[in-house]
Amino acid sequence: MSRIEDAEKDYLSGMKYKDIAEKYGVSLNTVKSWKSRNGWQRDATKKKGAHKKSKRVHTKKSKVAQARSPDVIDELVENDELKDRQKAFCLYYLQRYNATWAYQKAYGADYETARRNGHRLLTNADIKKQLT
Incomplete structure (x- = not known):
């Protein structure tokens, strides 16, 4: 040998x-x-070294208010003080709590416009009342 x-x-x-x-x-x-x-x-059973974690693949739960969504939607539909786009803004805002993103989705605006106007919508008394 x-x-x-x-x-x-x-x-x-x-x-x-x-x-x-x-x-x-x-x-x-x-x-x-x-x-x-x-x-x-060497045998895998006698293997030395650091333990390696196995990767887990799972989907994250979305932050959409699913438990209270029927109440929120009913309340929003009954609200005559808000326009349709303002209602859409409220729904999008409740999903992510991001005014810029919600404004982009509801109004189809570019990022800069949404960044300026999303904040302004949150100061609107009717929208503030609806969100609370």
Whole structure:
């Protein structure tokens, strides 16, 4: 048997790189290269090293107020003080609590316009009353 094969048996039996290198009179890096070139692999049950977490894939629950959505929608439909787009703004705002995004969705405006006017809608007394 060659010393590489002997070193492999020692490695598989659980010997450390350092001990194998001393036994065969080679450097530590030589033993490591033998391992990678020849594909030495210890039993998976005896594997040392850090534990790796398995990735979990799941969908996040949306922040839409689903439990109270029928009440909110009924209240919004009955409200005659707000225009249709203002009602849509209220619904979108309750989904993400982001006035800019809600304004873009309700009015179809660009970002800059929505950034300026979304805040203004939140100061409207009727909309403020509806949202509370």
